[in-house]
Amino acid sequence: MRGTVLNRKEEQRVKFIIFWNSHFFKKDHAQLLRFTFQPILENAIRHGLIRSKPLHLLVCAEAEGSSLAIRISNDGRPIAPDKLEEMRKACADPAQWSSGSVGLRNLIKRLTLHYAGRYSLGMNSDEEKTEFQLTIPLERGETP
Secondary structure, eight states: OOSSSOOHHHHTTEEEEEEEOHHHHHHEEOOOOTTSSHHHHHHHHHHHOOTTSOEEEEEEEEEETTEEEEEEEEOSSOOOHHHHHHHHHHHHOGGGOOSSOHHHHHHHHHHHHHHTTOOEEEEEEOSSOEEEEEEEEOEESOOO
């Protein structure tokens, strides 16, 4: 997988499902940073893809009160419990980040700079699915 996230054989085994609530686009809006999903989706493919089965990636976003809740999940290989705990601690305090996960570390830095503590990023992983939950402020009114 050098240089690209997917090669030809892998492309056929990854299925994307994207769900955006259309009501959200008509009355609400949120400022979403570019490449917010990229490191999460790339890591899901790179670390979650199992040779014997397709990988399903779900991106879902909907308004929840004054926030936009975004869930990115996959049914691939789970994150090891010790690695998951390390990632959770690093999300809470980016200064604690060890080597690796450069894309996710950079995403957290960008979220922190842009939203100044008005966001949350959570993650869970078990044998059935791995899920990242991102919540950002939502503005009500006319879409710009």
